[in-house]
Amino acid sequence: MSTTPNNEKSDKTVPFTKSEDVAKAANGSTPSSTAAVDLVNRVADKAHATIDRLATSAAPAAQQLQKSLEDTNVALHDRADRLRATGNEWCDGLRANVREHPLMAIGAAVALGMLIARLTR
Template identity: 80%
Template structure:
């Protein structure tokens, strides 16, 4: 598999080497000559071992950070739910207080509503 870089205008192609390509190369070398095939296979094995070691090291480093992030997200979620519940209860208390005041003083409530309505009408003209 080959491609040319987007920023170059040339006829040259750049092959991409994958683990499969390296294995095919090692198998092709193995079939052509026995001594060099062992060296190529050893090289592929060493590269694969180093890659596995690097991935393992990265995984052991990343796992605690991922757990820490998950814990932080859970704490934030809990905090947001608590605050939302407090806001709901505060809103319900205000509504109950307003209902009580309107029931105790209906004429004052009607007068206040009329005054607010007139103020809004003046501001919107």
């Protein structure tokens, strides 16, 4: 598995894609360039292993978080629907009371208006 893409369509310039390319660019295989290539390969392999391990452990947590968010979204929508229905029931009940007792509704509105006027002075 290569760490850099070897793709001609890529807009990025990739100087070396394989350890053999690094060795060729070093103008011969000297012991220090071979050691450097080996070091780079070991570091890249360890980085790949670490990334794979992190991805493996993070995937279930991400799925659990997504499931939790979906459940929360459903619960919030249900609660909003129930609150909307309750508000509609209260409004319907209030309208029915006003229709049954119009004079009492007018008297309550006048009393409430006077109370608010006194409190705001």
